[in-house]
Amino acid sequence: MNWDHKNIRSTFLRYFENNNHKVLNSYSLIPDNDPSLLFVAAGMVPFKAEFSGKVKPKYLRIATCQKCFRMDDIDNVGYTLRHHTFFEMLGNFSFGDYFKYESIHYAWDLLTNVYKLDPNKLWVSVHTDDDEAEEIWRSIVPSEKIVRLSDNFWGPAGLTGPCGPSTEIFYENFYCPNVNCKPGSECLECEKKERFIEIWNIVFTQYFKNEKGELIDLPQKNIDTGMGLERLARILQNKPTQYHTDLFYPILIKIEQFIEKDVEKVYNDFNIQFDLNNYLSKRDIYLNIVADHLRGAVFLISDGVIPSNDGRGYVLRKLIRRAILYSKFLGISKEFSHEIVDSVIEIFKDVYPEVYLRSEFSKKILNSEEKAFIKNISKGINYFNKIKEELIKNNIKVIDGKKAFYLYDTLGFPLELTIELAKNNGLRVDVDEFNKEMELQKIQSRQNKNDIKVFSINRQFKTEFVGYDKLKEQANIIAILKINSNKTLELLNEISNPEDDIILITDVTPFYAEAGGQVGDKGIIFNDNFKFQVIDTQKHVEGFIFHIGKLLQGYVKLGDKAYLEVDFYRRKLTAIHHTATHLLHSALRKVLGTHVYQAGSLVDYDRLRFDFTHFQAINDNELKNIEELVNEIILKELDVLIEYKPLNVALEEGAIALFTEKYPENVRTVKIMDDEFISYELCGGTHVKNTSFIGVFKIISEKSLQLGVRRIEAVSNLPLLSIFDKFYSIVNNLAALTNTDIDKIKDYISKIISDSKNLKQSIINLKKKYYQLLLDSIKFEDNNIININLLEEDDLLIVHDLIKIKNPNYIGIYNVQDTNKVIIIFNSTLKELLDIFSNYNLKLINLGNFKKVIINNFSNQEFFKDILYKIKQRN
């Protein structure tokens, strides 16, 4: 049997399809609206809600091969046989359908009868308290191959969520005569060589872990299993490591091609000493790291992650930079990362089309990150050299951890490199101190987490949104919350005084909560007894809606009926900008190309901001085309069609979805079309009914946001008018001031600027000539006092400069007429003069290469003669 990765995957899915499972495609690596998770880290993550019983599952049995990403084990990647950042997990799931018995039998049947693994090499573990699971296993495997382990308990993914005891299946890589050497208690040697590899983890998901850490019985008993594709492939393909399987090997081969024969030279470029022994022993590890990270980066980029300095983008950046760093240790000097993309695609294009579709984009991103990182490294090396010189001067052998941390923290210079460089210079890095600094940084960062959306409340609420059709609605107040100064939330039964930082939750609301870039509504909530001003509306993670604001007057208590009224003009103008955003998006794709993806969006009542992927500056011509295209569609008076339909239907029809959003089964679509689609997006925002309502569209600015991402700000309708007013009055004022026509202001001002430069230069030239004439009439003897009439007080330097040309070390003693001051100017190199002046308590003023001394009321100063005398006597 040829167990290539495609065959392993399809065999798994087909097996469960034959056992009445619905086979679903892998979900994106980016989890749905869950701020507690950066990435999908296990096959069950997309079904968290189904497991918890919050969502009724559409299918009771599901099987997937899910893309997963974990950063937790990154330090192990490459060093062990089993860790990866990006990996695939084969999983079968049951939501209240089959449980322990069937799941165990499915697993055993598939492994031994389909994949034909040798049953003698399989071991299993069950949770310490799980008699039932052990009982089931006893009928399948000999009892000496079953172990009970206390840590056989999985989950939750994130802080809260479904979890439960598990049973694991291990594959024995090699024989060990020690009878006590078992999974979970291997002998030291076997642990090192990874005798047992966990290939399948079956979780009996029957609990929900809440915020307090309590385990609560779930309404139904579930099965959640996960089998690492890479591990299974290693076994079935009989390879020494997972990197030798067809999931990695072509990537390794490609990377190896870039390793230069003259490795030493590459090391010298980075000021690192080359150590042949070290290089060879670490070669495989580094090769694995580079392959793993670049493979992972390609998948993250394909799912819409863009390198940035926070969140998911930051993880991606770190991943790419680590790959580049280790490529340097490997002996690769040229930019290579983008050239690896094709070999990743070659492996996965039939399985994950998104990887193939975004390949050009991935290459661009990798290459620009690589360039940026190299630039960083060279800055870091500059700083390192400074430290080094300082240390050598003071004869110190240790680079203190704070300096190493500065390199890392502020300059983004990897610690590994600092250590290497130090070694080569006979220095050592205080890594302990570095770690302390890192710990401090982490503690500090954790302190202020105050995203209101992730606040947990011990009760479930539900708010129905009716604001697409209505802007005013009556509703019941079902919760009152106070935001405390320490950013925690407190449930109240009533409030009676005017107070800020209050949140009201109602059962129904016309208020739109911030989502999809569109800002939350403002407005008022009121009845006969109170008036509450809503300054922002936010959606909580669990679905209900916060009306955030302040109580202006009266008192509110739980259960009150009240009217909710949205600020009409604000909402209307926001809708105008939202529809305009869709038109802009479509125009960008038309003018610039389909590599344009939305990378961020803000829709407010007075402007819109749209971030998108694009790699060059947009020229004026393109910008004009985009603007015209949008305005053209506004003039066409096209209807904006809102429809609800199944997600897959919408996607098949060509609707644009965001990579970073997870959509429900039934989605809301916003469509604008004439003969063909102009714009077709999945969107929950509020829109105008017809494009003509937008009125007019104007791009205000275009700039680079970060590498590969650009931002356009634009304004429509009335807010544009106020911007126009502002500019109009500025321009009018300028025209009036310069007494010119509006069209000619620019020419006029540039003429003034160049005139004034020329005038300045002329004046200086004239002054030089004038003073030269004065000086020509003076006979220079050493240290005589020059009586001089200055045109302006600052001109003295011009005079001194003129003298200096012929007498470089001239000590100028100037008696400035009409000011009763003597000013002495001399070259800073004449150090012997410094003491003379400071003995008389005279302040020396630095003037670049000169020192200046001012002596006021010199005619009354007896000591002046002494000074003159001493100046003459010097040397």
Add this chain to the structure above:
RNA sequence: GGGGCUGUAGCUCAGUGGGAGAGCGUCUGCUUGGCGUGCAGAAGGUCGGGGGUUCAAGUCCCCUCAGCUCCA
């Protein structure tokens, strides 16, 4: 979300409260049969923006904008 750093000539960056600089690049002249080279000279600056302290701010303080970076 929380820190750290940077912003000065086209580029890379110095700059201690006192005339805005260096190297590279550009231009001109000389050097050469011509191109390197060498020499001499020149152009090029809202010192990110705004406010404050000071006789005097690129430099100190506050605000702001932009970029880089680490952590969560």
